[in-house]
Structure formats: C-alpha cells, structure tokens
Amino acid sequence: MALISNGEFVVDDWRRLADEEALPDKGKIIVSYERLDSALKARGANGDIGVIINNTLEIDKLTPVIAKLGLIAIAFPSFADGRGFSLARLIRRTGYRGELRASGRLLADQYTHALGCGFDTVEIPDDLAQRQNETQWRSARRTHQRTYQRGYISSGSILDSRRKAAQ
C-alpha cells in the first residue's frame, strides 16, 4: 500500500492489525470496527487506536467513541462508489479532528474531492501507485484551484474570491 499525504508518498506510521493478530501493547494500530470496543478497552484512549470502517456505517455507531480515535479510515470498495465522501463529511461534522483516511482504489483524479470532503490522507494499493505515481498525485492537488461549493475545504471558493475582487 502507498500512503499519500499533502501530495507526497509518505511512510505510514500506523499499522493495520489483522483480526487474528494479538493486540500489541503499544504503537499506532488500525483495527476493524468489530474489534474497536475491545481494543479501546484494552489500550485506553491515548490516540493510538484507529479504526477502518465500511462506507455504509451509520455515523451514530461511531459517535460514542469518536473522540478517542486517532484515525478513521473509510474503505472505498471501488473508486466509483462515492459513499465514502458523504460519510467523511458526516464524521467531520461531529467535530472529529483526528486523521481521516480514504482507503481503496481511489484515483489521483479524485484527490481534491477527497480533500474537499475532509480526508487528510489516501491509501492506495501498490499496483495503482505504480501507474499513478507521486508526480501525478502531487499535480492532482492543484487541478481544482477554483471551486463553486462553499462549506467544503478548497484552496479557493469562487464566491469568496468574487467578493474579495469586488471590494
């Protein structure tokens, strides 16, 4: 897997824990949603626990523990499945400030969509990272400099720029 942050391929300091693996005493680990409660109980809420969730999870299943999480990864079963974008919005709406990660076959062409909806990082399989290398992800960050929507994260809302220009 390759991890993209701020348009660069970076080293992942989180480790995805398989369900059959024993819970380590320390270190940043990502567990499945099913294992989340027990992991939090065992390790406490020190921000070293993250969770990977399906894009169909109801947000209220997460809200009771969300403040304790250091990372939430949303699985993208296919790049064409946009449910993860809406779920990211709902997660950010709870006030969650930890890392939000899109995990799956997301394309560089969707990078600004992901960032706009509140994701920090994108995690893609190696074969995809070979075709869509760091250069492509880096320049993908700059493909949507102007955006019409407000309330999403972007480098330049057109309405705000219009206002500024009119002043």
Added chain:
Amino acid sequence: MSINNFNTLSRINSPRTTYQYDEFDKDFVRERVAEFREQVRRRLDGSLTEEEFRPFRLMNGLYLQLHAYMLRVAIPYGTLTSQQMRRLAEIADRWDKGYGHFTTRQNLQYNWPKLIDTPDILEALAEVDMHAIQTSGNCIRNVTADHFAGVAADEIEDPRPTAEFLRQWSSAHPEFSFLPRKFKIAVTGATHDRAATLAHDIGLRLVKNASGDVGYSVIIGGGLGRSPFIGKVIREYVPRAELLAYLEAIMRVYNRYGRRDNKYKARIKILVHEKGIETIRAAVEKEFAAMDYTAFQQDPQEFKRVAASFAPPPYETLPSESSKLAKARLETPAFDHFVSVNVSKHKIAGYAIVTVSLKPISGIPGDATSHQMRVLADACDRFGFGELRVSHEQNIILPHVKKDDLFALWQTLDAADLATANAGLVSDIISCPGLDYCSLATARSIPIAQAISQRFSDMARQRRIGKLGIKISGCINACGHHHIGAIGVLGLEKKGQESYQITLGGDPGFSASIGEILGPGVSADQVPEVIEHLVDFYLAERHESEAFIDTWRRLGHARFKDVLRREGEDGADI
C-alpha cells in the same frame, strides 16, 4: 490549438442574454479543460485504464457510441447567444461532419469527434463560455429549465437565475460526483410546466408563499427509463435562502442510500419507490436539521448578481397588434400557418416568441446543419436581441421577435428550410438517436419518426389534428421520453426483429401521467398506420377542440384499444 482566428466577434452593444462568465467562471472552465487534456494524455500513456478513464470522459460529455465517440455539449437551461451558436457551427465544420443534434435535455451532440480532438473542442467552447461538463456520468447533470423562461406570459419568476445557481453549485462537486447514478434537475417558474419537472430526479417549481415570498416547491423521484415514475412533492415550500442546503440534504441521503447493486435500480426514483416518500422525507428533513447550512445560504447579493445577467433586453414600446403582420398573413397563406402554429404569446406588447422547428417533414428530429446554425445566429442578431433557446422538444426558439419583423424572419428561415409550420403538431416528433447511432438502442427511432412525419405530410391535415405529441425511444432507457408522449413509441428487439410498443395517455405537464401500453408490439412499417388509425379515431370522437389526451382520458384506454382490435380482424398483424 484554439480557433480564436475564426470570426466569432459578438455583435457590438449586444445586450446580455444569458449568464455572463466573470474571470472566476472562465478560470473554472479552463481548469476543467486542462484537467481533461491531462486525463486524455494519462489514458494514452496507461496511467489510467479505460475503466478508470470512463467516468472522467463521461463527466466531460464524451460517450463511446456505436460507430464513434459522441460529444455532448451543455446548453444550460437551453439559453444560447448568437455568438455561441456560431461557435457550435464552427466546431461542427472543423471537427465533425457539418451538423449537430439538439437533444431532449437542451444539449447539443456531435456524433463524430475524435478522442484526440476533444480537448481542443472543449477549449473552443470555453472561449465562448461554454463547456461539456457533467452532460453525462453519475453526477448532477446539466440543469434544464422552461424554454420560454423570461418571456412567457404565465411566469412567476424567470427560472434561469436559479438554474444558473444550480449549475455552479453542482459543477465538480467534491461530494456528489460519484453518485449511484445520473441525476437530473429541471426548474420552472411558470404556471404551465414546459420543463417536465415531474419527470426529473429533482423538479423545482418557483412558488409564492402566503406572505408573497418566492421560494421553491421541491419534487423528487420522477424519471422515465425502464421504470417510469411521476415525481412526488417532498416539500411544498423551501425559502430561496435555504434551497442549496435543502438540495445538499437530498443529495447526501441519495448518495448514501441509493442502490449501487444494480444500475437499473440506482436512480433516486427507485429509492423513493422502495422506501416510500414519507421515509425519504423524514431522512432528508433529519439531515437538513443536522446541517450547519450557513455556508450554503443562497446569498441574496450573489443571486442578484446572477439574475442581472437575465435582465430583459431593451424592448421598444409597441402597439400590441401589428398591421404589417396582419397584412402579410392575409397575403401569404404559408406564413399565416406558420404564425398560427409556431408563434406564441410574449409577455411584452408587440413582441412574439417564435419556435423554429427542427422537424422538417421526413427529416431527422433535432438535427441542424452548420449553415442552419449560422442562419439562426444571424436571424436572432437581426430580429431577436442575439438570443436563442433550445427546447426539450428539440426545437430552437427566438424568444423576442417584434411582430412587425415576423414576416421578414419567416422569409429568412424559409430560405434555409427552417420554416416548417409544425411546432407541437403531430410531425413535431421527439426522438432519441436510436440504433442509427446509439450503442444502447434496441431498435431504430429516427426512421420511424421520418415515416410518421411522411405519413402526415399534408400540413392542412396536421393543423386539423392540432397539438399532439409523439415521442419515440429506441430502447427502454427512454431518452425519447415516450412515457410522457400523448402517443409514445418504444422500439424493442424481439427475436432479432424490431418491435414497437405503442403507449397512449402520457403527459409531461403538471397533470403528468405515464402512458399506458396499447397492446402487443408492431413492426416498424406498421407504426405509421397504427398511429394514423388512432388519430382518425380521435378526430371522429373528439369534442370541438379537445386535445388528444383529454379525449383519451374521457373515453378511456379500452376504446382506443378497440380501434386496433378491429384492425386486427382484417388480418393485420397488430
């Protein structure tokens, strides 16, 4: 490569007729063109697989059709300037085969562009503030509106500022660009629905509340395709300031819960049908209440800025009747027919709305040559403040022509084969491209439209029949809107043969209804005859000027079925 060197200067002192891009809008479209150029390059160098490239190609209006690529250009709310129309003609000449096809969603399709040329075509469009963004794909599509917007006598408010607002809000949306399926929005501001708002994923009607404020009645879950549904009102009144927020709430509910397991069940109409409108309404209201929607407040200042683009042109003060027009009508019967059929009432005295039919007898519905496009551009510069409209009936409208000028305009149109006096008549047929172009089609539709048109080529007979909408689709996806045609024709394939199913009683207006199937399918060559029998029966049974749909509603479907049964007894295979 730009085509700046082409002569496309707009008329000096031409008034604003549609939304004028500012530098930010221009930047946005240029960015999209640059992005697509890069995507084409990355497709060719293998960075993107065909499967990965596909949604981005579609979001830029580029389809892979039966014989070639097809590029669908957006004409938001169907409004075009003369300058834009000339550019469409230039593109047709330079990169296509000298013609274009106007569609039922107020767009224009080129049927023969090359993939490698498309970024240049998009750049040529961007130079005149046009694009092909989101004319396809599983995203919010080009927003359509009443083609008589701003000039209709029955209007509460021009729907185009709202439609332009929605165009901007929906363009390259970070959250809603990978929806379960395509999503179509139509807006009307009139008391007659010329935008088929009940047949869209979202239909918006401008309404006034008790205190006289203009807001929106929001309809969701309408749609045609293989499972047609009439839309349902989700909220009677949404204040203008809250419209975008309310739409975000609907989109979020759809994006999260719309089916993705079966593309034929993925439209919002199926979600509404399966869960029930009450459940969906509750989910939308819950989301709406939870949103912090200050960011989505429709800013009154910004709305005013957009609305100013659609300000009325500088009309002259004229008498409501024109003696020049009356005289010309008396002297030239063909012109007289044109006026009674193709000219509609304008809200300003002394002006008229002219519908230019793209349905010549035996022609291809919606096609226009580059020459015809230029004639239309010149004609509207001369007679209509440089403005044109595309209707979802696949015709072109000159929205403001002086009654005094109608005869001169008619002569100009007639010389370019654009004066067919059949707007709304039986030969003004809506048709999808069908098997002649489309890879989804199961049967031909254009030749059927041509044959019906030929059968009714006697114009006096057409006028006697009066307004009657025939709509033809070449497959179950219903791009020809056959479900809402008073007479609908659906082309299917049965055991390797084309078979056409006839439906009656469809209605696209506020009293919308889905047509009912008449009986077993008929062969291609029988379609005109069957329709002729139905029309003859209607003529014999109608009360005075009763419309076809009203006669059908009064007599009932069974009586019309009987017409065909009697035909069957004579040995015809119906």
